[in-house]
Amino acid sequence: MFRRIRTGDIVIAVLVLLPLVIAWPGSRLLPGAGAGAVLGAWGQLAGVLGLSALLVGAMLSVRLPGLDRWFGGLPRIWTLHRMLGFSAFLLIMLHVVLLALGALPVSPEMAATVLFPPLDDGAVWIGWGALVLMVIFLAPTFQFFGRPHYQRWKRLHLLSVPAFLLAFMHVVMLVEHAALWWALVIPALGAVLWRKVLSPRLGRHDYTVEAVTALASNVVEITLAPRGRPMTYEAGQFMYLTPHDPDLKAGRGEEHPYTIASAPGEDALRVGIKALGDASRALQTVTPGTAVQIEGPYGQFFERREPQRRQLWFGGGVGITPFVSGARTLKREPGSGPDVTLIYLANRPERAYYMEELREIAQGHPHFDAQIHYFQERGPVDEAFIRSHCPDLEEREIYICGPPGMVDHLMGLLTRAGISRGRIHTEAFDFL
Ligand SMILES: Cc1cc2nc3c(=O)[nH]c(=O)nc-3n(C[C@H](O)[C@H](O)[C@H](O)COP(=O)(O)OP(=O)(O)OC[C@H]3O[C@@H](n4cnc5c(N)ncnc54)[C@H](O)[C@@H]3O)c2cc1C
Incomplete structure (x- = not known):
């Protein structure tokens, strides 16, 4: 995922490291400054870096269609967001430990006072409040x-806002360069405000459920018609869907990510949805005619550095949806583009949701081939099967979407077969 440095990565690195450069304690880190002073200075730096990572992480929660391209797609932004959050936590813990160790050469009482000063020393207690949150x-x-319930986890995650505000107060009460911290905290707050308050009102498109078509047990394709400004998108992108059907048993008003299965330019927008939990199960019986909102598009699964290179697609289970969009796009542009081979990895025939349509598209398209592999019949897919349908494996750009186990299996198999990892692009339907 991080094989290539993106513009967004550079912006993030500058924003995270800038406070460190400005707050650099200079002479306190020189040899001869004394162990206590050096430890204290490192402790401060850890705190500075921890807070900047926390604030930049908060900025990355913004979710603006188009902006995610600077980072190589929204899933990659989330990975960065998690990495920054995790680093911020470790650095802030280190900040506390190093400050105490820095005071230890004076006396153990001094170390205890640095951590737990009298109650009227508000700045330090505010810092503790931030850490507890x-x-x-x-x-x-x-x-x-264990694995948290997604919606409860999301609500709990809102505690990050008071946490970073308290950490911000802690730092501006204790150190100079307040303007710098204001410059970081304002975009962080703006990002959360956009995401939680403004985007649901200004950033979504209104659609109506036109039809719900069963593809298999627990899998449907929902067709959506725009009620106003339609969303424009590319094959392989995804969106957030928020249903408002008053009869839904679960998930009403909740946003969930789904890959767009229709082709760009179609009048209607289509999504294939498998029941994987409460909200997606309820959507299997969403009422036609009811309102939904969509937000996006996000991602750039089919981003290509060499558009003319032949492609090999692997779709597993409901992870076939980006390739359905890709195949429907090819159908609308017959005769164009490089050769594409799709290998659909399904458990058994009833779970190969779009296979009939994919075969039909393949029959009518000179550059598209669709093959199926049934796990129940043949076990895990192997190199011989892949090569029998795609002998020029090494020459292709490879795209994989499906359950994490399948993605790992294919990644191992392809890298052992000598395919460079830079040629392999993956998408998982699981963000946590
Ligand atoms: C980029 C992407 C594209 C996807 N495309 C499709 C698709 O085309 N078809 C399809 O059937 N499924 C798709 N999914 C999966 C779909 O989003 C989840 O199945 C759905 O959100 C589950 O919600 P639930 O309440 O039914 O289940 P829950 O039991 O609440 O969730 C099951 C798991 O889904 C994930 N999840 C739940 N809600 C969200 C959320 N709001 N944001 C991110 N992850 C969440 C969590 O990992 C959670 O543990 C996609 C997921 C992602 C991340």
Whole structure:
């Protein structure tokens, strides 16, 4: 995922490191400054870096269609967001430990006072408040207590806002360069404000459920018609869908990500949805005619550095949806583009949701071939099967979307077969 440095990565690195450069303690880190002074200075730097990582992480929660391209897609932004959150937590813990160790050469009482000063020393206690909130909102993310319920986790995650505001107050009460911290905290707050308050009102498109078509048990394709400004998108992108059907048993008003299965330029927008939990199960019986809102598009799964290179697609289970969009796009542009081979990895025939349509498209398109592999019949897919349908494997750009186990299996198999990782692009339907 991080094989290539993107423009967004550079912006993030500058924003995170800038406070460090400005707050650099200079002479306190020189040899001869004394162990206590050096430890104290490193402690301060850890705090500075921890807070800048926390604020930049908050900025990355913004979710603006188009902006994610600077980072290589929204899933990659989330990975960065998690990495920054995790680093912020470790650095802030280190900040506390190093400050105490820095005071230890004076006396153990001094070390204790640095950490726990008299109650009227508000700045330090405000810092403790920020740290306690961080522990509460980050613990479920790191799955200390097992896999959290997604919606509850999301609500708990809102504690990050008071956490970073308290950490901000702590730092402006204690150090110089307040203007710098204001310059970081304002965009961080703006990002959360956009995401939670403004985007649901200004950033979404209104659609109506036109039809719900069963593809298999627990899998439907929902067709959506625009009620106003339609969303423009590319094959392989995804969106957030918020249904408002008053009869829905679960998930009403909740946003969930789904890959767009229709082709760009179609009048209607289509999504294939498998029941994987409460909200997606309820959507199987969403009422036609009811309103939904969509936000996006996000991602750039089919981003290509060499558009003329032949492609090999692997879709597993409901992870076939970006390739359905890709195949429907090819159907609208017959005769164009490089050769594409799709290998659909399904458990058994009833779980190969779009296979009939994909075969039909392949029959009518000179550059598209669709093959199926049934796990129940043949076990895990192997190199011989892939090569029998795609002998020029090494020459292709490879795209994989499906359950994490399938993605890992294919990544191992392809890299062992000598395919460079830079040629392999993956998308997982799981963000936590
Ligand atoms: C980029 C992307 C594209 C996807 N495309 C499709 C698709 O085309 N078809 C399809 O059937 N499914 C798709 N999914 C999966 C779909 O989003 C989840 O199945 C759905 O959100 C589950 O919600 P639930 O309440 O039914 O289940 P839950 O039991 O609440 O969730 C099951 C798991 O889904 C994930 N999840 C739940 N809600 C969200 C959310 N709002 N944001 C991110 N992850 C969440 C969590 O990892 C959670 O543990 C996609 C997911 C992602 C990340």
